Amino acid sequence: GENVEQHPSTLSVQEGDSAVIKCTYSDSASNYFPWYKQELGKGPQLIIDIRSNVGEKKDQRIAVTLNKTAKHFSLHITETQPEDSAVYFCAASTNFNKFYFGSGTKLNVKP
Amino acid sequence: DVKVTQSSRYLVKRTGEKVFLECVQDMDHENMFWYRQDPGLGLRLIYFSYDVKMKEKGDIPEGYSVSREKKERFSLILESASTNQTSMYLCASSPPVGEQYFGPGTRLTVT
Numbered sequence: 001g002e003n004v005e006q007h008p009s010t011l012s013v014q015e016g017d018s019a020v021i022k023c024t025y026s027d028s029a030s031n032y033f034p035w036y037k038q039e040l041g042k043g044p045q046l047i048i049d050i051r052s053n054v055g056e057k058k059d060q061r062i063a064v065t066l067n068k069t070a071k072h073f074s075l076h077i078t079e080t081q082p083e084d085s086a087v088y089f090c091a092a093s094t095n096f097n098k099f100y101f102g103s104g105t106k107l108n109v110k111p
Numbered sequence: 112d113v114k115v116t117q118s119s120r121y122l123v124k125r126t127g128e129k130v131f132l133e134c135v136q137d138m139d140h141e142n143m144f145w146y147r148q149d150p151g152l153g154l155r156l157i158y159f160s161y162d163v164k165m166k167e168k169g170d171i172p173e174g175y176s177v178s179r180e181k182k183e184r185f186s187l188i189l190e191s192a193s194t195n196q197t198s199m200y201l202c203a204s205s206p207p208v209g210e211q212y213f214g215p216g217t218r219l220t221v222t
Contacts, residue, residue, distance in 0.1 A: 001170065034210060041215070043115070043203075043214050046211070049210065098159065099144070099156065103152060
């Protein structure tokens, strides 16, 4: 099956700095890559996603890049704010069936 | 507004008890999922269902069963709870092609 690895496990940045979280996947058939944000006491919530026919997608301060050849994708958050502090998960899926998640990154944005 | 609800936020059960975790979604989604979330392991798929009375095993189905008698409801059953099933359980739903929506989770403690 698919194996998704995520790094780093924790990330601490100063408010206003950028944050980058990286994931690799093993199954070349994976074609959908969502990113989720999980705040304390809540379930994960989708913040951005990308499909395999696109190399980059941006939504305000958040962007995701995908390198199919290298089988890795990354989440970029610019101008970080304290409310960005949360746990972030990457995932990979083939045709929206099973979803395989990374182990999560705890992001701490210091004011 | 999509809503996925789980019957309990916190649950404490004894070893050997039969445990039912209920999940209800209000968006008429075909797909429903049960995950467990453990620190450092991310989300791992237990079972998923893509239609009423249909189910497929995920990566860690041992010790669990599921039931989907109605489209909006997906139940996770621990036949005989054990201490290694102490975890956060997350339910999600999605259309056949589209993002997953998660419930708030049930933190289960088995003593």
